[in-house]
Amino acid sequence: MNRPPGRSPRTAVEAAVEAARWAPSVHNTQPWTFAVTGEEISLRADADRRLRVADDEGREMLVSCGAALFTMRVAMRQAGYRPVVRILPDPDRPALLAVVTAGEPAEPDERTSVLVAEIERRRTHRAGFTGLPVPDRLVQALVRSAAAEGARLTPVRAPEAVAVLAALTQAAQGVQARNRRFSLEVIRWARPPGSSRTDGVPAGGYPLQAARTEPHFAQRDYAWRHRWGSTGADPGATDPGVVAVLTTGGDTREDWLAAGQALQRVLLHACAYGVSAAFHTQVLEMRHLREFVREELCSGEYPQMIMRLGVTFDAKDAVRRPLDDLLD
Known part of the structure; x- marks a missing residue:
């Protein structure tokens, strides 16, 4: 498949990282960092932002980072490239959680476009709801x-x-x-x-x-x-x-x-x-x-x-x- 018009793998990588920072995280700690090398993104856990009392094992930190990983995947797909993901690729580097690479060009489907549109609009609620039913x-x-x-x-x-x-x-x-x-x-x-x-x-x-x-x-x-x-x-x-x-x-x-x-x-x-x-x-x-x-x-x-x-x-x-x- 040919490269999407006006879209390069580097553009897709940049879009993915920009989107990932909007992912939800416990107490909005944002416990992640990213390293970009060419068409590849490394997602790393930022242990300095882990909750040392409430999350001593790092479970909530990794759940938060998983949310950032999905956000990268869907944003890269929206930018016209299929994300290739390797989870925990190096046992000797436990902070390295995933590597995401821009793979083959792929046109985004409607579902992808719908999800991406909500990345910056989504908010966490911290009270009761109106009572309007959820279908x-x-x-x-x-x-x-x-x-x-x-x-x-x-x-x-x-x-x-x-x-x-x-x-x-x-x-x-x-x-x-x-x-x-x-x-x-x-x-x-x-x-x-x-x-x-x-x-x-x-x-x-x-x-x-x-x-x-x-x-x-x-x-x-x-x-x-x-x-x-x-x-x-x-x-x-x-x-x-x-x-x-x-x-x-x-x-x-x-x-x-x-x-x-x-x-x-x-x-x-x-x-x-x-x-x-x-x-x-x-x-x-x-x-x-x-x-x-x-x-x-x-x-x-x-x-x-x-x-x-x-x-x-x-x-x-x-x-x-x-x-x-x-x-x-």
Whole structure:
């Protein structure tokens, strides 16, 4: 196949790296760097941005990097080239997570174009939803999106199971809030009003006081001992939305990267239909609670993300580090 008119592999590489910086990450830590060599991109984990208290094994860091990897793949495809990906290519370099190369020219399909259009529009939600329904047909499409990346997205339909997840989230948040090391780590990534930082969660990115959902899913206390947060959230947005758990059959570094790719594919797909996601990782940061969820609610699969999907009209700005800070 001939090269797409006006598109070079180098252009596709640049588009992929630019898009990747918009991927979601825990506390918006953006724990990645990129190295570009010709038509090849190396994705590396930035261990200095790992949550040392909450994420001592680096699982959340790699899930975040997996989201960046999927974003690179879909952006490169939109730029007219098939991405060729090697996962964990060098055992002697554990920080090197993937190498992405611009392969054969390939015209993007409609689905790719739809996903790419949402990369910069997608936002994480940190409160309740409006109560407008998420169509079952869309939920099933999101399940298929996760499966396409080697993960399983399971909507939690039973009210009793939803109540259990809500209670576990409250318990984990309560324990973490009493732990000074956990609290200081969260506040490290919370940004005060007017901050010029380009990482972490800005004060406009979470409500000053979130309305309680029923059942209640506890939120992170980014404003710990401060009066930070947005006052523009809809106080009537109390619906929890569709609760879902993203799981993988294994719990290796490869599985964490696969979970991140599945997560981003699901988020972009949902965003195209006006659906946002709220995340609850507190439970998964406590080994015994995560194991309980795995055994009792996930049929033995490993939970990588607990989320709520719903409709919100609470628009937020996003902050991302400039590309110069990400290129190694």
